[in-house]
Amino acid sequence: MAKEENPSTSREFQDLQRKLSLLIESIQNNSKVVAFMKSPVGQYLDRHPFAAFTLLVFIALSAVPVGFFLFLVVLTSLAAFVGVILLEGLVISVGGLSLLCVLCGLGFVSLIISATIIASHVVVSSLINCGLSSR
Numbered sequence: 001m002a003k004e005e006n007p008s009t010s011r012e013f014q015d016l017q018r019k020l021s022l023l024i025e026s027i028q029n030n031s032k033v034v035a036f037m038k039s040p041v042g043q044y045l046d047r048h049p050f051a052a053f054t055l056l057v058f059i060a061l062s063a064v065p066v067g068f069f070l071f072l073v074v075l076t077s078l079a080a081f082v083g084v085i086l087l088e089g090l091v092i093s094v095g096g097l098s099l100l101c102v103l104c105g106l107g108f109v110s111l112i113i114s115a116t117i118i119a120s121h122v123v124v125s126s127l128i129n130c131g132l133s134s135r
Contacts, residue, residue, distance in 0.1 A: 027033060036042045045052035 037046060045055070
């Protein structure tokens with residue numbers, strides 16, 4: 001009942017095992033890995049494989065939430081930047097329209113004041129001329 005392995009499957013498995021051992025050897029011979037393994041943290045993790053595996057699993061599992069958080073930070077920063085630009089544009093537009101309204105109002109008020117002063121000048125000078133000419 002046991003199924004015999006195909007010779008090509010056995011050869012593929014041996015080839016895969018050889019590639020894996022070459023990959024592990026190249027990682028172990030990497031200068032950064034050697035330097036880390038000589039550090040106190042590397043020596044501690046070498047003596048405590050369960051802590052090393054737990055740390056590895058924690059880093060692997062926390063990559064997605066940390067990446068998502070950083071994505072939200074960047075997205076929020078961009079939205080705030082665009083919001084600031086839009087808010088600045090809105091403030092400048094509202095301020096410009098307010099200034100236009102105030103200046104139009106001041107122009108109208110100055111026309112009324114000028115007309116009142118000129119009319120009062122004409123009336124006063126006419127009264128003075130009439131008063132002086134009657135004498």
